[in-house]
Amino acid sequence: MTGHSSGTPDIHNLNDSLWYATAIPEKKSSPLQGKRVADVAVIGGGFTGCSAALHLALQGAAVVLVESNEIGWGGSGRNAGLCNAGLWLDPDDVMDRVGHHHGTKLIAGLTETPKLVSNIIGRYNIDCDWDPRGVVKAAFKPSHVKGLDRHAEQWRKLGADIESFDREQTSNILGTTRYHGSIIDHRSGTLHPLSYARGLARAAQTEGASIHTHSPALTLERDGSKWNVSTPDGSICADSVVLATNAYSNSLVPGLKESVIPVGCFMCATEPLGQNIVRTILPAGGAMYDTQPSMYFARLDRERRLILGTLGYFRIKDLSDKRTWPNRIMRWLFPQLENVGWTHHWSGTIGFTPDHVPRLYSPEPGLYITLGYNGRGIGPGTFFGKMLAGWIGGTPESDLPLPIDPIKPITFRHTRQLFYQTAFRASLLRGFVS
Ligand SMILES: Cc1cc2nc3c(=O)[nH]c(=O)nc-3n(C[C@H](O)[C@H](O)[C@H](O)COP(=O)(O)OP(=O)(O)OC[C@H]3O[C@@H](n4cnc5c(N)ncnc54)[C@H](O)[C@@H]3O)c2cc1C
Structure with a gap:
């Protein structure tokens, strides 16, 4: 080998x-x-x-x-840096795919993973901005709300603390009017990866x-x-x-x-946001991702920079060009950040299985x-x-x-x-x- x-x-x-x-x-x-x-x-x-x-x-x-x-x-x-419990899949789908014997153990283990991570951080005093305020999953289309409800319902049956929000509540917690509903998983958190x-x-x-x-x-x-x-x-x-x-x-x-499919993931970060504007972005704290196939995700870091990402490999020459998609996503999600500049962009590879x-x-x-x-x-x-x-x-x-x-x-x-x-x-x- x-x-x-x-x-x-x-x-x-x-x-x-x-x-x-x-x-x-x-x-x-x-x-x-x-x-x-x-x-x-x-x-x-x-x-x-x-x-x-x-x-x-x-x-x-x-x-x-x-x-x-x-x-x-x-x-x-x-x-x-979104530390979630479980897999992308709904618990019932996990059971279907790996069977009841392994599925029960897998779900039980993965539901505890944010706790495992935070315990290690605590025990070894790791300075990595652990923030347990949860992660929101937001419905990009009205029809996606049903899928979120199903996901939440299956997890609640297993004892998970997941809250659902309607459209208005979602815009209040996320600071964007773009989504049709959402759920927050209170088991999850964010960290500096x-x-x-x-x-x-x-x-x-x-x-x-x-x-x-x-x-x-x-x-x-x-x-x-x-x-x-x-x-x-x-x-x-x-x-x-x-x-x-x-x-x-x-x-x-x-x-x-x-045995894995390499899938790109692109991210970019703004300069630190001013105090007034930052109050309007993810005001409830934590992080969000949405239900699109390409998925937008967003969070703030310790210095109040917005970090935005999506799936795919993208080579972007000039992030100040307003036509590039990070700027278009930014205007679409948070129009109040129209004039904020990017300081970093980077990408990595995710291993997908069919x-x-x-x-x-x-x-x-x-x-x-x-x-x-x-x-x-x-x-x-x-x-x-x-x-x-x-x-x-x-x-x-x-x-x-x-x-x-x-x-x-x-x-x-x-x-x-x-x-x-x-x-x-x-x-x-x-x-x-x-
Ligand atoms: C941009 C991006 C955003 C993501 N967002 C999230 C998120 O918000 N939340 C989440 O939970 N997950 C997220 N993920 C997925 C997560 O980062 C990965 O699943 C996780 O890091 C995998 O960890 P790992 O240790 O298995 O592999 P890796 O972290 O990829 O480590 C593999 C290591 O092996 C080393 N290596 C390879 N070959 C050799 C060799 N021959 N000898 C020695 N070393 C070798 C590599 O250098 C590498 O450091 C994201 C991934 C990417 C790329």
Whole structure:
């Protein structure tokens, strides 16, 4: 098993992002040098890899984590910071897709993920702007209200605290008249994603894990009953390997990269907003996303900058050009911000699966992989990292929240990727003419 190029179609670097400019510092770490022996080697330094390293170290395992670039360089450092409970799917759809046995465990685990994240933040004193004021999902069309009601109803039956709002209440809480109704999930919250990723890595180091950045795993090979991971200047001999490269997977494990569809996600941030104007944007706090296929999402950061995003890969040369879609979305959503300038724009890659359910793989004994969070990875990444640690530590397979699937390349992956990108563009255009 070999390969080292990232293989993702990212068109921006992490350091283009607002998060890179405002994150807590990364705890110093150096590239892996020489031969290391460990119980577990972790490949990938996002939420999944860092959470796995933290929970393995807490179990007393000797852990060495290698990351190609720096901590949070993948989706974990680039995302919008909306920490939601559950998957995109309604609970009944989760049950249909993974069956009652796994579905019950998956839903129970994922409903708790914002709590898991906030507990880790509290325990390790991670300065990442955790704000538990919930996340709003807003109906882009009148017909979408029904879907929100169904989603809320199914979750309420499971005890979730979800509130519904009519059109007028929605404009009061969001500061925009564009939506036809909404729900707020009080389990959810927002955070600074890169600071959280760096804080998780620091927590893992505090508990004894070794972390080596700028150390791409070049090969992953079986060596008798052990695994051998090689990097440019070192190697790790370990009993087990956690592969946490998700949408940024390369050819280290055959077929893995091809088992998710890479989908772009674009974000931009304004300069800090003035006190008077900021009172009119998301006045109830928290964050929002909507029900369009391309999805608009919006939140404020600690310095009162508006952060706006949508799905798709977009290369935008000049954000001061009023015709570009970030400006059109801004005028459509919050016309009061017409003259506010952008300071940062960036993008990243999300790993989609055809049925929107994450995947759990173990193609050979001692090799553990999760991926495909479909754009909802803060809670799930933390949860699945912890789950992999538990599995390595002895959790029986019958207690896992997902079936263990064979790695299967997605049929017509490039066509599907193209389809998504075209659908997102079309949805953006439709958004402006509706
Ligand atoms: C723009 C954007 C917005 C998003 N918004 C949200 C949101 O608001 N809420 C939410 O919950 N989720 C969101 N997501 C999804 C979320 O960010 C991801 O699901 C999550 O970060 C996945 O975490 P991970 O640790 O599994 O993978 P990643 O964070 O992608 O980490 C994989 C890491 O593996 C490393 N790697 C790859 N190959 C190798 C190798 N050979 N050797 C060593 N290291 C390697 C990469 O450098 C990378 O750092 C968003 C994603 C994007 C891109």
